Structures are given as C-alpha cells and as structure tokens.
Amino acid sequence: MIDIDNRTDTTIETSLLERIAQSLSDRDVELILVHDDEMAQINEETRAIAKTTDVLSFPYADMPGVPLGSIVISEDFVKRGAQEYGHSEDDERALLFIHGMLHILGYDHEVDNGEMRVKESELIKAFDLPESLIVRTEES
Structure with a gap:
C-alpha cells in the first residue's frame, strides 16, 4: 500500500503506482x-x-x-517532464516512482554495472511506460 502525503493541489491517480509498488x-x-x-529544501x-x-528516496530500517x-x-x-517528453503526468510520475522505489530497494545507477537500468527497463516494459530517467540521462 502507498501512503500518500500530497502537499500540492494536484489530484493524482494511484492505481498504477500501487501496481508498481506491489510488483517490487x-x-x-x-x-x-x-x-x-x-x-x-x-x-x-x-x-x-x-x-x-x-x-x-529514503529507505527505512528493515523491521x-x-x-x-x-x-x-x-x-x-x-509537469515539466511530461510536457518536455510528450507523455502524461501519470506516466512521468510513474517513471519517477519506479526510480525512487529501485533506490529504496538498494539499486544505485551511479555505482552499479547497469543493474538498475536493466531493472528499470523491465518495469517500464511491464507497465507500458515511456523511456526511463536513466535512458534520458544517458542520451543527453
């Protein structure tokens, strides 16, 4: 389950995020x-x-x-990412959520040998999402 603390005026759909979280x-x-x-800040x-x-991402103790x-x-x-890359805000939020979840689970694209990129790509395909943050960063 995802506990949401929405400090913005944006209303979001959570079903995709819930499915992603449950898959991990x-x-x-x-x-x-x-x-x-x-x-x-x-x-x-x-x-x-x-x-x-x-x-x-901020992982908690495993208790x-x-x-x-x-x-x-x-x-x-x-909002900016969705506009720049031409997809929905829900898709952009899902990409960021996947990235954050993988970091919480211990993946680190800055020091691994591509494991996070591979896992992110698998999730993107499984949930029919546009290209990932890592791919966008590597292409720029």
Missing part, C-alpha cells in the same frame, strides 16, 4: 508530493545540494511493520 515489495511505501521549493537538508531535484521507505517527488518536475 509487499511492504508499504510513503509517497510525498511536493513543489520545487520544498524539494530544494529537502535536498539541501539531506544531501547538502542547494537546488531542487525530481525524486528523492517488521515498518514501511519500506519514503519517496519524495516534485510535482513541478512531473
């Missing part, structure tokens, strides 16, 4: 939706990077009854 873990996940200003407080970003972790998504990034 049977543990609950917290999803926090914010605007760029709050994301920049969270990014600076947690990573000492003084700018906004698209998605942040019974404790959620898997928190994923924070900037809805401003969702």
